[in-house]
Amino acid sequence: MATHKPGPSSAERPNDAHSLQQALDAVRVGAWSWDIRTGDLIWDKEMPQVLDIAPDFFDGRIETWRNLIHPEDLPVVLAQAEHALREGAEYNVKHRVRRPDGTVVWVAVRGRIVVGEDGAPARMVGRLWETNESLVALDSVGRALRHMSDGFLAVDTAWRVLYVNVLAERLLGPSRELVGRTLWDIREVNTPGLESACRRAVADRRPTGLDLRLPVDGRWYHLRLIPVPDGLTVYLTDVTERRRAEEQRLAAEHAAAERAARIGELTAALAEALTAEDVVAAAAERVLPLFGATGLIVQARQSGRVQPVGSVGYPRAFLDELAKGGIPAASPIELALHDGIPRFIDSMEEMKADYPEMGVLPGLSGKQAWAFLPLVVSGRAVGGCVVSFDRPRHLTGEERTLLVALSGLVAQALERARQYDAEHGRAQALQRGLLPRALPALPAVTAAARYLPASEGTLGGDWYDVIPLSADRVALVIGDVMGHGLHEAATMGRLRTAVHTLAGLELPPDELFSHLNDLVSELGDDFYATCLYALYDPASGVCTFAGAGHPPPAVVHPDGTLHFADVAANPPLGAATPPFETTELKLPEGSLLVLYTDGFVESARRDIDSGIEQLAKALTVGLDGARGADRSPVREAPPRPRPGTPHRHSEAGHLERLCESLVSALLPAQEETSDDAALLIARTHILPADDMASWPLPEDPAAAGVARGHVRHQLGQWQLDDLVATTELIASELVGNVVRHAKGPVRLRLLRSRTLICEVSDGSLTTPRIRRALDTDEGGRGLQLVAALSHRWGTRYTSEGKCIWTEQPLPEPVR
Template identity: 65%
Template sequence: MVPEPSRISVGPVTSTESSAEHRLSMLAATGTGLTGGEALQYALDQAVAELTGLAGMVHWCGPSGGRPLHLAVVSGLPRAALQGWEEIGADAPSGAPTHAVRDGTFAWMPVVDAAGSLPDDTHDTAASRSVTLSLPTATMVAAVPIPGPDAPLGALSVLTASGEPTAGQRAFLPAVARWAAQRVPQSTTAGVSRRWWREQPVGSYPLIAQEPVAHALRYLRDGFLVVDGDWRTSYINVEAERLLGPAEDVLGRVLWDGPAGRVPGLEARCRQAAADGAPVGCDVQWPTDERWYHIRLVPVPNGLTLYVTDVTETKIRVAQRAAAERATAQRTAPIGKLTSALTYAVTARDVVEVVAEYVLPPFDAAGLVVEVFESGRRHVVGSVGYSPDFLRGITETPQAHSSPFNDVLRTRLPIFMGSPAEYIALYPGMAERAAASGKQAWAFLPLIASGDPIGCCAISFHEPRHFTGEERALLTALSGLVGQALARARLYDTEHARAQELQRGLLPRALPSTPAVVAAARYLPARSGIGIGGDWYDVIPLSADRVALVIGDVMGHGLTEAATMGRLRTAVHTLADLDLPPDEILAHLNDLVSDLGDDLYATCLYAIYDPTTGLCFLASAGHPPPAIALPDGTVFFADLPPDPPLGAAEPPFSTVQLHLPEDSLLVLYTDGLVESATRDIDSGMAAVARCLTVGPGAFRTGSSVGPSGDRRASRPDPCDAREHLDRLCDALTTTLLPAQELTTDDAALLIARVQRLAPQNIASWPLPDEPVAAGLARRHVREQLTAWHLDDLLMTTELLASELVGNVVRHAKGPIQLRLLLSRTLICEVFDGSQATPRIRRAAETDEGGRGLQLVAAFSQHWGARYTTDGKCIWTEQPLPAQP
């Protein structure tokens, strides 16, 4: 027989003595985390390896001494092969283990004599004979005591056929026994020793089989069994015998050969627990009695212990309790779910959708009609499972006619009809209506709010139905919740409709179409609450094809804020007509807001875009910066000074100048679009930038006049550009304000695509500050209009330019500049260096002058003046002649 290799590997040695020293040093270095059973196993393995033994044994008697020696640990051979050594009586003559414990010293004795017979002091049993006959005739036993505090705790023995141990080997055995003894808990009381061995793994199980403990385990209420490393049963108590069979039929057999092998998954769980080295528990149904047991698998060295507890009654109680809880939950779930869902239902349509989702499925219903009675007639709020034609018939039923709806309103009691026959019996005149509905059972429930019936909720079914008392009570309770929610929702609908109507009246109904910009806008009211907001936007045409883009937000919600917004919007239009720069307009608005009250504040962004230069001038009063999307896909936000909002600011306001390439997008918005309870403003602005990155230049525009001089060539259809901007508005609002998200602030969005006036449509000349300037102006006008093929406008334009320039020479100062712009109209501008505003005055019949501006007003469609940084500009507009 070949002994097992040592569990502690050692390096090559040159002699027995050096090998023993090496093993002792290795054991001495072993950590203190070993259990007592592991320490005995390691010590025995090293002893067998050092003596080149066939097998090894550790017998245990405990600290009390004088007790039988029990086989605790084996090495080199299966435990079944050493059954003759399982127990050595205290009074019976024995071999080396008994002598080592009794004498407390090294013992060297044979297993058999030269004739091959058993020693006189060995029990003659079939098991011992089989052991003896399986060993060589020259097998000897070397044993040393395992020292204890007062007496040896047991013996460590090695079976060897290699001859008598050398002096070094004889010294190694006591040393390794002492090393193991130091790691085994020691006590002078047997109770502590038994407690420790109860905690030891299966390899030390025979040590716990001392009489009191063994008796307790044997008759333990729960099943207990032990299997070794080969999955053979080595111990089984009485309760486990009831499950597995008699002990004589089970011990020594593989656990899976009995009823345990028919338990689904048990073998796999046992093997997994042994492989993981961690306890695990599972519930299984035993095949012999079909009861449920909880099995706890505890891995131990060389085996596994199984604790089996009957949990059938517990499972039955748990199942009964769970079934009762499920039944209760199923009965109350519709009320709980409906109550929770109705708290989020804002509109009447929301209430109908909630009822359809949370009431119809639990009752397996197929149809729903929610009706209310107002202004003397029935009104269907919402329905499920009915055609429009059928619903129209409902509203046409006279109020005095006998019907379930009228009776429910009159009596305030529900009506349940389980079949068409019951329906016709109660309402003979409505047989056709019952047949047209396509349903077989109905529950008409009154909707009552604040003690008054407001309508009826009709729930219908595809099959005839017997309504139990519980179903009737539950449906009646649900109808009460629906009635309260519907009354609240209809009040919200009414107020919200009024607020929306007022809001629409305060905002521009349509954005103007201008040559400089194509614009699209969106206004999204808050989805929670009914208060109207103070957000607004506007696009205002200015002189010389310039455009003002405005967006603002009055802080707060309500009629006061809406009225303030209306005042500000009107003021902006008035100030824009004066052609004031953005910073001056904000200064006037700040005075207006300050005069309205100390608790009113508003943010505002005012921008003026000039298509002749591509410059955009912006001023902001506490408003979020606009986003600019360039045609190449670049997106950035304007760097605006942090001026306070209107009502809290101290003018002057700062003005920022931007150069916008043609087809750039200028995106103005209020904070309600980018900021919410779940998103800060920086994250919202980043989301705006991501949306604008995709294709902002999809509609590039060319020049407005082609090479041939056709002033209407190459401009794309503005409808296409506006459609693109509308899609972009929808994308931004959908991304930043999803439909399912409740918002507490309204939001405004204005997107403008800027256009440049083609260079060939701009003509400009400096003029001297002398009387000859009028003649030069007429000549320049004549030459330019001829080039533009506008001969029909020659006379009037010459007159206008001559009068404007002459007025500057007589009443203002230079430098003088004349500019003509060809756009949708013909624009004539005269710039000078004076800040004095020209005014039309009534000239007397004898006055020689004073009629110049009257002629300008008479021959132009529009005219006006605006201030510049170094003077003023007087301008006129004339309509272009119709094209053939």
């Protein structure tokens, strides 16, 4: 018999009291209680009578009782007591008692262990009676056993049922159908493991048990198997309520553990939430399931009013009405924000009765119960949170407390997210301000670009630019300041400005990079930048590349062939030692240049070589897709469009679609990136031969007249008669300056593009400059005159010397 917890035993229940009293009256039974810890033994008044000894003989000591046990039986009695204490089993023994007068009587003793609050055995209580009483008395005990509140079966050594009591008959069937049958053949108790449990109990001489559900009443019973010398006794105890209480306890523990896990997940998710949208998503995913809620609105206080920043589980009609009409001043959330006290509304009826100012909003929401929670940080309300339910719902005190605690976590995360959003917005505005707002429309190239910040939203150092130069030449630039942050973004802005300035001085790419390298070196030993500079001349179709630690550009010819240009591998700016090597490529009309930073092709899941290979594949697919969208049947170079024409707009759209295709392939929206990225795509165009004219000039004073003759003839062919006079004067002044102050060879070139370009080149490196002429000076006003007649003018240096150029706007065509 297993150790019992304190409480009434089966024999002490009120229903059995009368029958047991009758049995006890017929059979003299003594009761005893042994304090295991102190050794004190207490007898009731029946004990001396059963043993037939004087009442004052027993002094309450366990040693006195041991002295009464027959010496031959004492080892067995002690072994049985030790077994009961060790295993928590029933104490059941028959032995002889030797009275003080020397006579002997046989007694039967049964007891059970009572555990203390610490779970250890504290007392053993039991009864004692003389074993040679009359059969009538023994029958009285049998009747008490038959009608006790537990089911009882006696089983022999062959596992056959010998006896069943009344409750066992009610649960398992009439005794005539049970007696003689093998225990585990009875259908009602034939549960897996019963036979093995019975055999194990008898073999180990140790009580065991199992739970089963009986079909007669659908209740749970504990089947207690206790081995006895002549077989097995089986007790059936109703444990339904105990199991239900245990299940409720386990369910409560499981719910508490799940709540704790959800709270832990919410805390972790909110700690990682960067934006207000992240906070709403984290709260919806982790808070709503805890309470069986179906709707969530998170609101922030902005400019004195509460504005929703995100919602989950609400219909569009409700959100539109909320956006249109706003939140009423007497709404539960406004009141909660005002006094800091949450509002819990259990039903639609309660909402309409207590807050009639809400109007149609509750009905449009599709909800039936709400919790309106203020979001408070450092005693200041920063917003509100509304948790709602599809059906009426009364939240318990524990649930309300938990919701308020969770709202505190949401409040802290929302405040951090709002600060991040503000900082991120300012950072993005700064980043946009450092990059070109729009790419210029130029005769030499049609371009499109993309800048993609890192997923964390940190400022980066990637940039791109398209810089128009003289003679319709254009500089395509892309670069990357290593690192992330405000300092790196500012350095990027300085470099972009420097490139603009140096390019405007018409410096060749290698010399321009030398100046950039000096600038980066002056920033400190920890600053480096990669850069790729492509100078394209539409008159010759030649593109000159200079690179500093940057990935190579992709070049796609009009026939679709693709390769990556073999640009000289110079070290990054800040680590290089001039001179810088340059590379020249002759590009056919309609070629495509693709410039990019390492963040566009390199990521945590691929190295830069794999990324460049993926870029090549994406370019092939993207070009086919973009052409398909344009419905161009063949891969051939399109005719050279002029800026502002419909064809040029179509070409720009083609490049925009190609940009989107490449971004989707290499940087999909759902992929986290740790680096910013820039992409610049340009389609090149060659200046048609009939828009260019060039002549050598003699190195004597007659050269000015020859130049004027070439100008009159060529502008007449181009039907630019309105520009003949000014262009003759410009050419005459420039050629005259060369003859007087420079050296040959001298050459005149005219280019017709979006402007009329007039160039005079010579073999001298002397820089022409405008000087102030005195009233008495007979010369020195030539360049002043050139500057007054031109829209723009300047000087660039070439490998043979220098070139002075001017630009004049073309007259509007006659309609």
